[in-house]
Amino acid sequence: xxxxxxxxxxxxxxxxxxxxxxxxxxxxxxxxxxxxxxxxxxxxxxxxxxxxxxxxxxxxxxxxxxxxxxxxxxxxxxxxxxxxxxxxxxxxxxxxxxxxxxxxxxxxxxxxxxxxxxxxxxxxxxxxxxxxxxxxxxxxx
Amino acid sequence: xxxxxxxxxxxxxxxxxxxxxxxxxxxxxxxxxxxxxxxxxxxxxxxxxxxxxxxxxxxxxxxxxxxxxxxxxxxxxxxxxxxxxxxxxxxxxxxxxxxxxxxxxxxxxxxxxxxxxxxxxxxxxxxxxxxxxxxxxxxxxxxxxxxxxxxxxxxxxxxxxxxxxxxxxxxxxxxxxxxxxxxxxxxx
Numbered sequence: 149x150x151x152x153x154x155x156x157x158x159x160x161x162x163x164x165x166x167x168x169x170x171x172x173x174x175x176x177x178x179x180x181x182x183x184x185x186x187x188x189x190x191x192x193x194x195x196x197x198x199x200x201x202x203x204x205x206x207x208x209x210x211x212x213x214x215x216x217x218x219x220x221x222x223x224x225x226x227x228x229x230x231x232x233x234x235x236x237x238x239x240x241x242x243x244x245x246x247x248x249x250x251x252x253x254x255x256x257x258x259x260x261x262x263x264x265x266x267x268x269x270x271x272x273x274x275x276x277x278x279x280x281x282x283x284x285x286x287x288x289x
Numbered sequence: 290x291x292x293x294x295x296x297x298x299x300x301x302x303x304x305x306x307x308x309x310x311x312x313x314x315x316x317x318x319x320x321x322x323x324x325x326x327x328x329x330x331x332x333x334x335x336x337x338x339x340x341x342x343x344x345x346x347x348x349x350x351x352x353x354x355x356x357x358x359x360x361x362x363x364x365x366x367x368x369x370x371x372x373x374x375x376x377x378x379x380x381x382x383x384x385x386x387x388x389x390x391x392x393x394x395x396x397x398x399x400x401x402x403x404x405x406x407x408x409x410x411x412x413x414x415x416x417x418x419x420x421x422x423x424x425x426x427x428x429x430x431x432x433x434x435x436x437x438x439x440x441x442x443x444x445x446x447x448x449x450x451x452x453x454x455x456x457x458x459x460x461x462x463x464x465x466x467x468x469x470x471x472x473x474x475x476x477x
Contacts, residue, residue, distance in 0.1 A: 156463045163414060163470050170416035171435040173325035174335050176317035184313065184342045185306070191343065 220274040228267035235262070293358045305349045308358075313342060316359050319437070320366045323447050326433040327370040329420075337373055341366040363447045419466055427462030434459055 157164035198204050231238070242262070292315075299308045320341055325334035344365050352361070420428050430444060434455075437443040441459065445452045 156460075156467070160463075160467050160470070163466060166414040166416050167431070167435045167466075168439075169413070171420075171432050173318075173322045173436050174331045176313070176321050180317065180321075180335065180339065181310065181313050184309070184339050184346075187339060187343045188306075188309075188346055191347075 220271055223274065224267040224271045227270050228264060231262065231266050238262075296358060297354065300349065300352060300354075303350070305346055308349055309342060309346045312345065312358060312362060316362050317342075319359075319443075319447065320362055322433060322436040323363060323366050324370050326429045326436060327367070328374065329428075329432070333373070337369050338366060341369045344369065360446070360449070363449065367448070414470060419469060422469065423462055423465060427458055427465065430455055430458040431462040431466070 296308050296311055299311070320338045321334055324338045324341070325331065328334050328337060341362065345362055348361070348365070420432065423431065430448070433444045433447065434441065437447070441452060441455050445455045448455065
């Protein structure tokens, strides 16, 4: 017991004593620990049941997949728009990297094309990083 | 962190059951105290503390070692209790504590009319009744202070609030309690 008398306990000893004696939480015991592990065992059983049900697992994977794709798509779109906005600045660099002007000129919106290429690359990289390509194969998509 | 250093080896071995067992032995009572100080019901506190440990078990595989395990447990326990209290239409906001900085001499406890019932019986007080009259934030700090062997530092860590805030709340909470029982003390 670390309790050291302070002003309050000196001025109101009876109240202080009553607070110390009567404020009691439940006690942690073996039964508590057993109940926690029983809850965990129930969760494990539920997880095993879900894992054994291919339909449920597939539905869960599909949802996660769609969310991840939407997420990455949004990022790719923003990246594309940024590239497009920055194209006037980037164009000289693209030219100096011996990008065929005839090729660039053949596309009406070369900035947009480059942006979309970069966005597609970003998306593929994102899918690869998120290991979604494996999911795609696994889901038969 | 030092205290839980031995658990890191268990975590590396992914022996989450052993980590949880150790956490329960070290911090189980504290988690129960924290839950009880918030919900003030023995069986509900037990239930919520158990739920908190299950949540800890679920979170252990993602534990990155940056925070102390005890702090993580206290956060999980607090959030579990707050969520339950919200469901029951009760709220506890420690943020509101700082807003109460100027109400040191605020209105006396609402249980003033019940003083007789809260007052001495066999030379003691009905603490439950007295605490019922305190605002929730004061009540939580006062309860946890006495549950944690009167350690202000422990209370601050468990509630994740500054030490001075705990001291201030404790002072005001006990002052309010004293104001209620003072007539009884004089009479006796």
